[in-house]
Amino acid sequence: MDILATLRRAAWHGGEARVRAPLRLGVGTLLLFAVAVAVVLVLGASGLVAPAGGGLALTGVVSLLATVGGLALAARFVDRRRWTDYGLRIDRAWWVDFGFGLALGAGLQTGIFLVGWGAGWYVPTGTFVSEGSFVAGFAVVLFLFLSVGIYEELISRGWLLTNVAEGLRFAGDRTAVVVATVASSAVFGVLHATNPGATALSTAIIGLAGVFLALGYVLTGELAIPIGVHVTWNLVQGGVYGFGVSGLGVPATVVETRVTGPELVTGGSFGPEAGLLGLAGILVGSAATAWWVRYRTGAVRVHPSITEPDLLPGGEE
Incomplete structure (x- = not known):
């Protein structure tokens, strides 16, 4: 039980009701990657671009949408903060x-x-x-x-x-x-x-x-x-x-x-x-x-x- 309690304290910040910074960064990275893949697949399925192509404009679209989408999820469910708290007040x-x-x-x-x-x-x-x-x-x-x-x-x-x-x-x-x-x-x-x-x-x-x-x-x-x-x-x-x-x-x-x-x-x-x-x-x-x-x-x-x-x-x- 002591070991489990120690592990929980290492992973969870009770006062802030969220996981600690290393886990937040790890989960946030996974969210960014997952949303990027989803954006590419949706754009490819729409017929607008091929998933593997698209040039400079596509790079900008995918990266921007993935970042906004991934960080919006991270803000709400991982960091427990408002989206604007990333420097966008x-x-x-x-x-x-x-x-x-x-x-x-x-x-x-x-x-x-x-x-x-x-x-x-x-x-x-x-x-x-x-x-x-x-x-x-x-x-x-x-x-x-x-x-x-x-x-x-x-x-x-x-x-x-x-x-x-x-x-x-x-x-x-x-x-x-x-x-x-x-x-x-x-x-x-x-x-x-x-x-x-x-x-x-x-x-x-x-x-x-x-x-x-x-x-x-x-x-x-x-x-x-x-x-x-x-x-x-x-x-x-x-x-x-x-x-x-x-x-x-x-x-x-x-x-x-x-x-x-x-x-x-x-x-x-x-x-x-x-x-x-x-x-x-x-x-x-x-x-x-x-x-x-x-x-x-x-x-x-x-x-x-x-x-x-x-x-x-x-x-x-």
């Missing part, structure tokens, strides 16, 4: 921060392009280049990166970072958030390690990009800034300046750019995220995020919602 302030994020992501990539162009490392070779219709191709790129910005932030920051931080509260809030930020960012980097042309350096820099994106979340308790930055960082990187986006190409770009500079600096075909220019952009973006939060709120500190769950009725309030 949308109000006027949320949209203001989102606008800042959009501007920051676009500005950072523009800065990277201008520095590289001025140094002769980037050479523009054409404009409004696409594999077919530019308008249709750019629409696909826009939809894809809007989807990516939402679902990757929901998973990596809204769900993963939050659950890890909550599970480590016994170590103190600051330690919990630091460890959760590092852990979720490491996962973020590793998930990009199999992209075409990925290297140890690109994986490390993308991991640091995860810390940059997490900063906007842990300081505000909302995903407005990270989603905004993520969307335009990718969109402007690939759809405007023609860089590789974590090793992936896009079907349409406003400016076609040939990369001629040293790969260590430019990132080569993988994109700026594999080079020192991308690293510089991440550092500047992190400083700009901290400045913005201080400007908006008067302080730079961890938002309490990251470690203090607002659970649905039935557990500890």
Whole structure:
């Protein structure tokens, strides 16, 4: 009986009436995978797309629907929280921060392009280049990166970072958030390690990009800034300046750019995220995020919602 009681306490948080963080993460991962499979099968059965195909647009649809569906189930039945508690308590302030994020992501990539162009490392070779219709191709790129910005932030920051931080509260809030930020960012980097042309350096820099994106979340308790930055960082990187986006190409770009500079600096075909220019952009973006939060709120500190769950009725309030 003592063994059973010990196992139950290890798996179940009685005060919160929910399973503990490791199990929440495990079950949530299974839900995300199951919903993704279901979405692909439904789309395939509908005749809209073949289950094994569909290109960039299908990738965006499946990933976004799977994330929203899977996390909606996880929120209600596993995490016992409201869907909006994943950083989507949308109000006027949320949209203001989102606008800042959009501007920051676009500005950072523009800065990277201008520095590289001025140094002769980037050479523009054409404009409004696409594999077919530019308008249709750019629409696909826009939809894809809007989807990516939402679902990757929901998973990596809204769900993963939050659950890890909550599970480590016994170590103190600051330690919990630091460890959760590092852990979720490491996962973020590793998930990009199999992209075409990925290297140890690109994986490390993308991991640091995860810390940059997490900063906007842990300081505000909302995903407005990270989603905004993520969307335009990718969109402007690939759809405007023609860089590789974590090793992936896009079907349409406003400016076609040939990369001629040293790969260590430019990132080569993988994109700026594999080079020192991308690293510089991440550092500047992190400083700009901290400045913005201080400007908006008067302080730079961890938002309490990251470690203090607002659970649905039935557990500890």
